[in-house]
Amino acid sequence: MEMDTTNFVQIEKENVAALHFPKEEILEDADLISARRANIDRAISLGNLEHYKVKIYFADDGGKKVVHTTIWAVTDVAIVLKQHVLIPINRIVKLEI
Numbered sequence: 001m002e003m004d005t006t007n008f009v010q011i012e013k014e015n016v017a018a019l020h021f022p023k024e025e026i027l028e029d030a031d032l033i034s035a036r037r038a039n040i041d042r043a044i045s046l047g048n049l050e051h052y053k054v055k056i057y058f059a060d061d062g063g064k065k066v067v068h069t070t071i072w073a074v075t076d077v078a079i080v081l082k083q084h085v086l087i088p089i090n091r092i093v094k095l096e097i
Contacts, residue, residue: 005057005094008066016067017085019060025090026059039095040074046097047071055096058087 027033046052047070056079057066067087073080078088 008057008064011065011067013067013069013081021060021088021091026093036092040079043071043095043097044074056092057094058092
């Protein structure tokens, strides 16, 4: 099941820190949630080993956004970008690796 990513607005990673994220889960399908976690695990490995950048599609309280950056770490609830910028996992729609 492929997700439509045409309406996402590209932003710079430096602007992510100023965003506000709702607490609700953005994905409704359990398979998509499981696939998202697997993609995050893969992206963190690539980021740590090769400083590989991924496209992160997510939604804040202002709408759909996409950022092209390296994931430096992951916690139980968020991914960590450079300079300790966080994106909550439950707001991530998709990762393109």
